[in-house]
Amino acid sequence: MPAYLEKERAVAIEAVERAARVCTAVFQRLVTDETLTKKDKSPVTVADFGAQAVVNAILERHFPDDPVVGEEDSRDLQGDGGRALREKVVELVGSALDRPMAADEVLRAIDRGQHAGGPAGRHWTLDPIDGTKGFLRGEQFAVCLALVVDGKVRLGVVGCPNLPYDMSRPAEGRGVLAVAVEGQGAFQRRLGASDAAEQRIRASGVADPRDAAVCESVEAGHSSHSDSAQIAQLLGISKQPVRMDSQCKYVAVARGDADIYLRLPVSSSYAEKIWDHAAGNIIVREAGGCVADVSGRPLDFSLGRTLSQNAGVIATSAGVFDATMAAVQQTLAGKAPSAS
Numbered sequence: 001m002p003a004y005l006e007k008e009r010a011v012a013i014e015a016v017e018r019a020a021r022v023c024t025a026v027f028q029r030l031v032t033d034e035t036l037t038k039k040d041k042s043p044v045t046v047a048d049f050g051a052q053a054v055v056n057a058i059l060e061r062h063f064p065d066d067p068v069v070g071e072e073d074s075r076d077l078q079g080d081g082g083r084a085l086r087e088k089v090v091e092l093v094g095s096a097l098d099r100p101m102a103a104d105e106v107l108r109a110i111d112r113g114q115h116a117g118g119p120a121g122r123h124w125t126l127d128p129i130d131g132t133k134g135f136l137r138g139e140q141f142a143v144c145l146a147l148v149v150d151g152k153v154r155l156g157v158v159g160c161p162n163l164p165y166d167m168s169r170p171a172e173g174r175g176v177l178a179v180a181v182e183g184q185g186a187f188q189r190r191l192g193a194s195d196a197a198e199q200r201i202r203a204s205g206v207a208d209p210r211d212a213a214v215c216e217s218v219e220a221g222h223s224s225h226s227d228s229a230q231i232a233q234l235l236g237i238s239k240q241p242v243r244m245d246s247q248c249k250y251v252a253v254a255r256g257d258a259d260i261y262l263r264l265p266v267s268s269s270y271a272e273k274i275w276d277h278a279a280g281n282i283i284v285r286e287a288g289g290c291v292a293d294v295s296g297r298p299l300d301f302s303l304g305r306t307l308s309q310n311a312g313v314i315a316t317s318a319g320v321f322d323a324t325m326a327a328v329q330q331t332l333a334g335k336a337p338s339a340s
């Protein structure tokens, strides 16, 4: 009998591998001149669209009935205004899939990501490039894909093209793919390698919070750096936090490079998106770590496209979770983030 989600796992890995290749190819060629700005002010590039089209086309081929909750939509690629960008995306997708796709097929593939999500049945959730700002800076970013069944994340894949495979030996190359299926543990393999040997990964065994390493977003607009400094002080941590974009932070906790990932709300009106957390969440939990929001509640992926009942994210190795939550609550008590 095949293992639970065996085919889904293999297809998700293939999709993330191909999308990661799209992203790195674009970075080499286009990133300098093809940036536009979405309404939410986050930069989005031809690579976001190309990667979403590639992943959705692969998912559709293998699982035609599965809907997708994806970050991007094709609006910026439509009509005369979108022509130049559309042509680049179509060319990119054709070369990534080894077969040409017509423009309308590419737009349709991107818009397969418009599903509303929710508690019933299966859906995938995709962030074609998480950490867009890191991508544009040539730093960390990740291609993130997860499968949600009956409101719970059951499979997650995070591809990190710029993350060293082994942090203690950075000269040995970059490119990590982390994968986890519910109940089966978390693993890493080299991204883009013909040798796809997998290695089990585990969160750290650190027990004394003073020894913990903290990671957080590079962007102070995504997570409060001043609150994290206060939390670190309460925990007696003297080391500076490591700042890194994207769900690479979950991978860092899942393999013990870091012990605590803090994502502390800056605005009370911002709802975290499911594609920003689904894959990383299961990878940390299957590596033996813990994930909750700033109130200690588990992240609820059953409510649609956002984590509307959660605020912020705290992911840690198991031994420092309680102490971290206590310091988070002490720091945030009576401090409501602004509504802007």
Ligand SMILES: Nc1ncnc2c1ncn2[C@@H]1O[C@H](COP(=O)(O)O)[C@@H](OP(=O)(O)O)[C@H]1O
Residues within 6 Å of the ligand: 042, 071, 127, 129, 130, 131, 132, 133, 134, 216, 217, 218, 219, 221, 222, 223, 244, 245, 246, 247, 266, 267, 270, 273, 276
């Ligand atoms: N005010 C805010 N608070 C928290 N996260 C935010 C935010 N505004 C944007 N983001 C999200 O932060 C993600 C990047 O996370 P990080 O800061 O950990 O690298 C972005 O994903 P994209 O880069 O896919 O757009 C975006 O969805």
Ligand SMILES: [Mg+2]
Residues within 6 Å of the ligand: 042, 071, 132
């Ligand atoms: Mg975005």
Ligand SMILES: [Mg+2]
Residues within 6 Å of the ligand: 127, 129, 130, 131, 275, 276
């Ligand atoms: Mg994202």
Ligand SMILES: [Mg+2]
Residues within 6 Å of the ligand: 048, 071, 127, 128, 129, 130, 131, 132
């Ligand atoms: Mg994104």
